[in-house]
Amino acid sequence: MVKKGNNVIVKEGVILGENVVLEDDVFIDYNCIIRDNVTLKKGTMVGANCILGEYQMDFFKTRNPGKHPLVIGENAIIRSGTIIYGDSTIGDHFQTGHNVTIREKAKIGNHVSFGTLSDIQGDCEIGNYVRAHSNVHIGQKSVIDDFVWIFPYTVLMNDPTPPSEVMLGVHIESFAIVATGSLLLPGVTVEKDTLIAAGSVVIKDVKETSIVGGNPAKVISDISKIKNRFTGEKVYPWRYTFKRGMPWEDSDYDTWYAQIEKQLKI
Amino acid sequence: MVKKGNNVIVKEGVILGENVVLEDDVFIDYNCIIRDNVTLKKGTMVGANCILGEYQMDFFKTRNPGKHPLVIGENAIIRSGTIIYGDSTIGDHFQTGHNVTIREKAKIGNHVSFGTLSDIQGDCEIGNYVRAHSNVHIGQKSVIDDFVWIFPYTVLMNDPTPPSEVMLGVHIESFAIVATGSLLLPGVTVEKDTLIAAGSVVIKDVKETSIVGGNPAKVISDISKIKNRFTGEKVYPWRYTFKRGMPWEDSDYDTWYAQIEKQLKI
Amino acid sequence: MVKKGNNVIVKEGVILGENVVLEDDVFIDYNCIIRDNVTLKKGTMVGANCILGEYQMDFFKTRNPGKHPLVIGENAIIRSGTIIYGDSTIGDHFQTGHNVTIREKAKIGNHVSFGTLSDIQGDCEIGNYVRAHSNVHIGQKSVIDDFVWIFPYTVLMNDPTPPSEVMLGVHIESFAIVATGSLLLPGVTVEKDTLIAAGSVVIKDVKETSIVGGNPAKVISDISKIKNRFTGEKVYPWRYTFKRGMPWEDSDYDTWYAQIEKQLKI
Numbered sequence: 001m002v003k004k005g006n007n008v009i010v011k012e013g014v015i016l017g018e019n020v021v022l023e024d025d026v027f028i029d030y031n032c033i034i035r036d037n038v039t040l041k042k043g044t045m046v047g048a049n050c051i052l053g054e055y056q057m058d059f060f061k062t063r064n065p066g067k068h069p070l071v072i073g074e075n076a077i078i079r080s081g082t083i084i085y086g087d088s089t090i091g092d093h094f095q096t097g098h099n100v101t102i103r104e105k106a107k108i109g110n111h112v113s114f115g116t117l118s119d120i121q122g123d124c125e126i127g128n129y130v131r132a133h134s135n136v137h138i139g140q141k142s143v144i145d146d147f148v149w150i151f152p153y154t155v156l157m158n159d160p161t162p163p164s165e166v167m168l169g170v171h172i173e174s175f176a177i178v179a180t181g182s183l184l185l186p187g188v189t190v191e192k193d194t195l196i197a198a199g200s201v202v203i204k205d206v207k208e209t210s211i212v213g214g215n216p217a218k219v220i221s222d223i224s225k226i227k228n229r230f231t232g233e234k235v236y237p238w239r240y241t242f243k244r245g246m247p248w249e250d251s252d253y254d255t256w257y258a259q260i261e262k263q264l265k266i
Numbered sequence: 267m268v269k270k271g272n273n274v275i276v277k278e279g280v281i282l283g284e285n286v287v288l289e290d291d292v293f294i295d296y297n298c299i300i301r302d303n304v305t306l307k308k309g310t311m312v313g314a315n316c317i318l319g320e321y322q323m324d325f326f327k328t329r330n331p332g333k334h335p336l337v338i339g340e341n342a343i344i345r346s347g348t349i350i351y352g353d354s355t356i357g358d359h360f361q362t363g364h365n366v367t368i369r370e371k372a373k374i375g376n377h378v379s380f381g382t383l384s385d386i387q388g389d390c391e392i393g394n395y396v397r398a399h400s401n402v403h404i405g406q407k408s409v410i411d412d413f414v415w416i417f418p419y420t421v422l423m424n425d426p427t428p429p430s431e432v433m434l435g436v437h438i439e440s441f442a443i444v445a446t447g448s449l450l451l452p453g454v455t456v457e458k459d460t461l462i463a464a465g466s467v468v469i470k471d472v473k474e475t476s477i478v479g480g481n482p483a484k485v486i487s488d489i490s491k492i493k494n495r496f497t498g499e500k501v502y503p504w505r506y507t508f509k510r511g512m513p514w515e516d517s518d519y520d521t522w523y524a525q526i527e528k529q530l531k532i
Numbered sequence: 533m534v535k536k537g538n539n540v541i542v543k544e545g546v547i548l549g550e551n552v553v554l555e556d557d558v559f560i561d562y563n564c565i566i567r568d569n570v571t572l573k574k575g576t577m578v579g580a581n582c583i584l585g586e587y588q589m590d591f592f593k594t595r596n597p598g599k600h601p602l603v604i605g606e607n608a609i610i611r612s613g614t615i616i617y618g619d620s621t622i623g624d625h626f627q628t629g630h631n632v633t634i635r636e637k638a639k640i641g642n643h644v645s646f647g648t649l650s651d652i653q654g655d656c657e658i659g660n661y662v663r664a665h666s667n668v669h670i671g672q673k674s675v676i677d678d679f680v681w682i683f684p685y686t687v688l689m690n691d692p693t694p695p696s697e698v699m700l701g702v703h704i705e706s707f708a709i710v711a712t713g714s715l716l717l718p719g720v721t722v723e724k725d726t727l728i729a730a731g732s733v734v735i736k737d738v739k740e741t742s743i744v745g746g747n748p749a750k751v752i753s754d755i756s757k758i759k760n761r762f763t764g765e766k767v768y769p770w771r772y773t774f775k776r777g778m779p780w781e782d783s784d785y786d787t788w789y790a791q792i793e794k795q796l797k798i
Contacts, residue, residue, distance in 0.1 A: 098349050214481055
């Protein structure tokens with residue numbers, strides 16, 4: 001049985017499984033496959049050819065799809081070709097680019113986006129306002145805190161002595177920036193307010209506010225040293241210089257944060 | 267309304283939008299989605315599961331597809347799974363591998379090809395006879411001149427201080443070769459007749475005829491020094507040693523160029 | 533004509549070409565395209581939206597699909613979105629992740645798996661028990677022996693002086709491990725029992741039992757030196773410390789190998 005809210009649009013060729021919930025204003029484009037136990041909250045849009053609640057290993061062994069619920073929050077934009085497994089929860093305002101894959105057991109916060117071809121291996125925790133651009137690979141056991149940026153072709157690994165049965169995830173703390181083409185080795189912690197330069201191979205922990213780069217990555221400088229090449233002003237910590245899509249978009253970081261703190265104390 | 271020329275083949279499951287023009291000998295394979303205002307010129311072939319004229323952000327906001335024309339030139343081969351947005355023009359003899367994505371506002375010349383999984387972020391200019399192999403990422407504001415080769419897993423970036431609102435594209439001049447896995451930083455110019463070695467992280471401009479390599483990339487040599495390991499002959503500039511698919515295929519570069527010059531002077 | 537065994541399931545929207553053979557217990561999910569001359573052996577499962585026996589260049593020139601047989605062995609799991617060309621043979625217990633591409637003329641052994649987004653360029657030889665993780669690119673003329681592990685975003689190149697008509701494949705010998713994000717240059721041989729560290733740019737042969745790393749890759753150590761960080765025990769050669777999915781899973785490598793040797797001598 002499918003439960004549909006008001007103003008739901010389901011285009012031709014869409015397959016809907018058992019126990020699917022489509023809340024108000026959901027839109028599903030041509031030829032999507034929505035398998036059993038998938039919930040799409042209000043206003044979510046799913047591009048053509050997506051597969052949500054994709055079959056897991058139990059199906060391949062038994063031909064029984066099993067029970068693997070997937071919940072996607074309000075106002076998501078899931079672009080065409082995206083594949084998302086069950087046993088996951090995804091917050092509001094989620095976005096994917098095209099042909100993104102998200103495996104089972106992912107816990108994903110609000111306002112998260114993954115660019116085209118990103119490959120989230122599942123069994124990971126991703127906070128709020130995390131932005132991963134195209135073709136980012138997040139290995140199992142990764143933990144990514146709030147407000148982290150990850151640029152294209154970055155890989156978070158997890159096997160310290162491949163091939164093995166051990167999985168040591170990477171931990172990236174809030175406000176860290178991982179630039180394009182970086183490789184983060186298993187078990188590494190990237191502390192907050194750091195910048196991993198493009199093409200870095202990060203083999204050990206990165207300390208707060210530092211910039212690292214190279215193969216293997218070494219400390220290059222401190223983020224306070226980076227200036228805007230046009231204005232000469234400091235760029236980092238970026239929460240004071242960048243607002244688009246952030247919760248402090250209409251004021252500034254400190255004002256917003258003071259409000260948050262106040263709310264928490266009440 | 268769809269306007270069809272002679273000998274047009276449209277296979278089952280294809281969705282055709284409004285104001286689609288399919289010129290003579292166009293072939294569209296199973297389950298493609300051709301959205302509004304797409305023109306496919308003579309002899310173009312579209313593989314299965316492609317999406318042409320894909321929805322842009324305005325659709326996600328308003329559910330109105332907007333007017334975003336896409337024109338693809340004659341004799342293109344668009345392989346299965348390719349997604350191309352509107353507001354773009356693409357020249358003749360275009361080719362894609364599988365699952366290529368091309369975002370809006372791309373200006374692409376003639377005889378251009380992008381390999382499997384390449385991700386063209388749009389708002390970029392690409393000349394003629396540009397060949398990008400598998401899994402190449404071209405950021406917005408990139409400018410690529412004629413006769414450039416880009417090998418797999420290369421990324422052209424554009425944000426000098428991520429995350430920011432500034433976009434500084436990479437500029438690659440004619441006859442340059444960017445080997446596999448190279449990362450080109452925002453605002454870099456790669457001058458003509460250069461060779462970027464595999465795995466380079468290019469952080470500053472690359473001067474004419476030089477070979478650079480490493481992380482960060484440094485000058486290694488001059489392209490005139492590279493010899494064919496079997497014949498001992500000079501390899502570069504490659505326009506004198508490579509012809510397949512080039513306009514000088516049936517003669518040689520100098521003869522062809524002399525003809526071009528003559529035509530321009532008339 | 534399609535030849536079907538017992539208990540074959542073909543879901544809605546599947547297109548079956550001429551001379552397709554589906555042996556017992558084959559399962560084909562929604563919207564797959566199985567072109568002419570494809571054989572799927574017993575127990576093989578094909579995820580949604582796959583294309584098997586994909587059109588080659590002759591089709592684009594003549595609109596005649598030509599004769600390009602593809603045989604996939606028993607008990608394969610082909611995940612959704614995978615595209616496999618013809619003129620190839622693939623052994624038993626094959627697995628792909630999502631959106632894998634395998635071009636023509638690939639010879640692939642038993643118990644091989646390719647992760648999500650891997651791009652096998654064809655005209656290559658791959659042994660038994662080879663595991664390539666997500667987004668691995670295997671260029672034409674590559675030769676990979678048995679029991680090789682290749683981790684994400686690794687590229688095996690083949691053009692020594694790009695662009696040229698020469699193709700020199702990479703050769704990876706048994707039990708070698710290529711860690712994430714490595715680039716292997718054309719013509720390189722990686723000998724057995726080696727470990728290529730993450731992010732290596734391998735420009736020359738790698739000698740037996742060595743560990744190499746860096747850009748360009750240099751010898752760092754010998755695999756015998758690596759210890760498990762928890763137990764302090766030697767990790768490599770990995771065939772003595774890792775069993776999952778291996779033919780010695782229920783005993784140990786030496787016992788298994790002794791049995792094999794005995795069988796060969798009979």
